[in-house]
Amino acid sequence: MHRFRGQLLAAFAGALLSACGADSTTSIVSSSTAHGTLAENPPFRIASLNASAFAANLAASTAGAQLLQVTGAPLCGIDFYYIKFWTVGAAGETTESSGALMVPTGAAPACSGPRPILLYAHGTQTDKTANIADITNPANSEGDLIAAMFAAQGYIVVAPNYAGYDISTLGYHPFLNAVQQSGEMIDILTAARTGLPNTFAVATSDNGQLFVTGFSEGGHVAMATQRALEAAGQRVTAATHISGPYALEALGDAEIFGNVSLGSTVFFPLFTTSYQHAYGNIYSTTSDVYSATYATGIDTLLPSATPIDTLFANGALPESALFDSTTPVVTIPGEPTLSAQLTAALAVPSNPNNPETPLFAAGFGSPYLVNNSFREAYALDAASDPDGTQAPTPSAGLAVAAPMQTFRLALYKNDLRNGSWAPTAPTLLCGGDKDPTVFFSVNAQTMAAFWSALSPNPITLLDVNATPSGSFAAIQVAFQESEAAQLASLESAAGGSLSPTAAQQQLVENYHGDVAPFCALAARSFFSQF
């Protein structure tokens, strides 16, 4: 009986102490914060869509359906991974960043097995929470673009959100900082290559080809990345840079002298905050650069979780008035002619023969963002040490001497002509010559002219708005027909019955973004040769 009692008690004990198994675990969290480290391996898959489901998702929205017309039907399904990795900020700060790894899936030969990697840099986002990996977010139009254009056609797509966005706690965004942003691109590439073998998409692997591309801000980032990879001896198979501000000194000069771009009141604070963190000498206080109306808090304003339209409505930023409509009168002792020339150059643009005069003039007003004193100091530096594109004998080179004005010097440092690098990999520069946001002539054409004097010269320049010719003629035709159709739509009842003038203005405002899918298509066509 005692023995029987013992067995019963043993059974009780077994029931009480039966915690003998182990709980399942999640991804391995890296203990290293070295740049290029994948923080969580395997990465988190946000969504998995087969080709037909992805096509159906896109087709459900007007913008998505239009995108499908440009990209063509998806060949592959896509697994969308959200990767977190370690990188460094502009001042060497260790920071976690995030981005997308889009892996093609499916039975088609182009969708599995060894596939090329496409490293993509996105355009400027004002939304601090933006996550290009989040394909479930209807506002993630650039995520849709790269997924439909590249991942759904068999490219393994890697794209960072950039430091300062999403999970990054950096506190600012290193906007157009060539060293930081190219470093971050290489870091996410390293992290993505670490995580790829551990994803659900085990049938898809890296074939060793690397294509680099990006749009707008990302055009600069992609070009800086190509430069950094080639300098490090890492092979870039081919690159396409789309509508980017590459020749930053030339661009800064153009803006200061009145060619104010669409969106400049957003870009300018991003520039000064970025370079203040990197170099520490852009201003002592923000009021050195900014008018009293906007100086307070401007250094932490962008990117923001608050929608940009709300920031405009709340008076945190002017929508377009970058400069004071009461322009400075320059007085340089002993230099009356130069003083008069600079005064005229800083005046509100009024040339009636220039179709861009209304756009440029909209950059002046009151209240305004940037002080006249800052503008005048920059202009004096540009006058004494002109950029190659603005010199009396125009050339495509940088200023002969390094600028003295600190903001102009920062642009000079991040100008991709600096260092006299030219690509060794085949490179396509793509944009539209009517781009009001990032001027095609100042950037793409300047780089092409600059590189034309260097060798080797594997450069192709494509203006999607030019008379169609050559291997990209079909894309040029498609872009121009799309713009014409959009203009007609804007004037139609369905499009809002805008007046011809208002419709044209809306078309101008959309132009920069309109170029992106067509240049991305050109990139895909260009890459398919390799």
Add this chain to the structure above:
Amino acid sequence: MNTASRRALSVALFSASASLCQAAFCADTAPPNEIRAGLYALFYDASAQNISGPYAPAGLNLSVKNVQTLYLAYVRTLTDHFNLELALGYPPITKTYGRGPSMLGSVPYNDVELSSARWAAPTLLLNYKFLNENYALRPYLGAGINYVNFYDRESTAGGNAASGGPTQISLSRSLGPAVTAGLSYRLARNWGLYASYSYSRVRSDLTADTAGIIRTTRISFAPGALVVSAGFSF
């Protein structure tokens, strides 16, 4: 077993309890300690809030599958009418299933087994036995508390696919009320047979961690437990 059949069984057992004890051993006082063993059939009546967290589409929910397991209990007789029951089940593996859209993107969800967990759920009940020891068949009612600890929590391959990667599941512990109604039938001085039906309330916060992405839901169970057991007194 549906609700009607469970009720019919209970009524039949209670009706039988009116019969007087026929055996000579009925008048003997049973020893105060008793061990019971039998079958524990758990009928989950579970509801959960929709799963919330990053990248969780609207309308994702869970369901829980009924299980059977080994019942073990220690009973201490306090008086002729009262006893204290510490009821245990051999911790069953409880499986959760997706409830909601048939697919998440291209990943199956509805009715897919997502996770499993064992749960140790000791219940302490104070029971009141009707009639007296002269009756072999005695109905009883009880009330007490139920404690639940979940462990061996596993996300299945289907769960990992639906969640987006290897997933760590945690379920918070629960403490809630429990009630029971049952019948005892005394076979001999040391041996008895028992049937009871119990309800308890269990609430647990489920947290799923997939590569640092946290999704949560609160699951509320009102598990009904049908127990058929035999006991030995000593």
